[in-house]
Amino acid sequence: MPQTVKGVVAMAEGAPVEVVDVIVPDPGPGEAVVTVQACGVCHTDLHYREGGINDEFPFLLGHEAAGVVEAVGEGVSDVAPGDFVILNWRAVCGHCRACHKGQPQYCFATHNAQQKMTLTDGTELSPALGIGAFIEKTLVAAGQCTKVADADPAAVGLLGCGVMAGFGAAVNTGGVTRGDTLAVFGCGGVGNAAIAGGHLAGASKIIAVDIDDRKLEWAKKFGATDVVNSSNVDPVEAIRALTGGFGADVVVEAVGRPETYEQAFYARDLAGTVVLVGVPTPDKQVTLPMIEIFGRGGALKSSWYGDCLPSRDFPMLVDLYNQGRFDLDAFVSERISLGDVESAFDKMHRGEVLRSVVML
Structure with a gap:
């Protein structure tokens, strides 16, 4: 009834x-x-x-x-x-x-x-x-x-939704694994979930980027090894400086804005991966030089729901939570x-x- x-x-x-x-x-x-x-x-x-x-x-x-x-x-x-x-x-x-x-x-x-x-x-x-x-x-x-x-x-x-989207953006879509360097633009719920995912996957360096110092403090609790306030410094140069001048292996953009996506693009290493998980509004557009897309190699990916399979990922992550590991x-x-x-x-x-x- x-x-x-x-x-x-x-x-x-x-x-x-x-x-x-x-x-x-x-x-x-x-x-x-x-x-x-x-x-x-x-x-x-x-x-x-x-x-x-x-x-x-x-x-x-x-x-x-x-x-x-x-x-x-x-x-x-x-x-x-x-x-x-x-x-x-x-x-x-x-x-x-x-x-x-x-x-x-x-x-x-x-x-x-x-x-x-x-x-x-x-x-x-x-x-x-x-x-x-x-x-x-x-x-x-x-x-x-x-x-x-x-x-x-x-x-x-x-x-x-949010935690799976961020975790999956780093682990499923970005393929972060042990020894990788990871940079994350935007440290709200989704971005911090990406940071937590990278930490759990064994990333050697995790760089959190935001304009809010409070969110950057949150990022440290989820596993960020370094933080960058992009309202004070150029995040691309900061990420390169923290990665031996190369850029990060995987960069997750969790903001959904053209300017942060462009920064993410230039902050990755050669053959690195950019993952867009931030949700843009329909009016947003990004323009990049094709020679840079070609010359840098690697991959530009979008992550929809963290490329998750609920029947596979949810039970695993709940088990990790119950074990005190996530x-x-x-x-x-x-x-x-x-x-x-x-x-x-x-x-x-x-x-x-x-x-x-x-x-x-």
């Missing part, structure tokens, strides 16, 4: 979010209802509220979440009621050309629940990244549920309620938090 629960909805572009009643239907074939225990406040949610993703208002916000499966629909076998899961926005199809090539982390046909959650007047909601988890219970495709070992939902739920707790700046999401957006915009986490 459909349930009425409380959820955080962006009703119109730029308008403050509201806590409203939401109707959650019973799960249909291939779907699951999940009792949400915790959900991180990600910058992508703010992009939705500001109309930066699309104009399909009203949006049910929230997507970095963990919780317990309450019910599943017909044909669901991978998860069952009572399973502790992290929600993901890459429910692989198993049938597209990427999946057929054995590369499901690039699945081109990821899917969401077919039914819609609604307001009490029947207005259909657009769930953020196909999830919508600032809510007591949410309806998702069963493939969006990844079963993991029991752990603090506030910490491990962050693997659902400090997800350090990303949790505060624990808040559903009614505090709007103020959390303000704190995030001011750079005061890595992640505010809604507890339900």
Whole structure:
């Protein structure tokens, strides 16, 4: 029987979010209802509220979440009621050309629940990244549920987006391994996750770049060996000086701006790799001399969701967290309620938090 629960909805572009009643239907074939225990406040949610993703208002916000499966629909076998899961926005199809090539982390046909959650007047909601988890219970495709070992939902739920994106940008996309040098532009949640990933992978030197000294202090806690405040010095020259004049093997750009991408491009070593994981707005463009692209070799890559495969990466990272080897707790700046999401957006915009986490 459909349930009425409380959820955080962006009703119109730029308008403050509201806590409203939401109707959650019973799960249909291939779907699951999940009792949400915790959900991180990600910058992508703010992009939705500001109309930066699309104009399909009203949006049910929230997507970095963990919780317990309450019910599943017909044909669901991978998860069952009572399973502790992290929600993901890459429910692989198993049938597209990427999946057929054995590369499901690039699945081109990821899917969401077919039914819609609604307001009490029947207005259909657009769930953020196909999830919508600032809510007591949410309806998702069963493939969006990844079963993991029991752990603090506030910490491990962050693997659902930002932490996985940053970690994967360094490790999966960038291929950072032992002895490599890594530079990261932008030390918010995603950038610091890239730093933590490089540290875990054995990078010999990790250089954090930002314009905020507070964020650079955070970066040190995640494994940065050196920090550069690019408002005071040329970050390209600083990175070269810290790498014997060569530049870094892998440079992760976690800002999404043309000027920082250009700096990342010139801060890499010959045959090095640049990874773009910062999300640019549609109007942003970058111009680089083709002779420099040709002459430097290497690779210019984009990282979408850290090139992750949730069924592979989430359980591994939760195990590392439970072993004390991957400090997800350090990303949790505060624990808040559903009614505090709007103020959390303000704190995030001011750079005061890595992640505010809604507890339900």
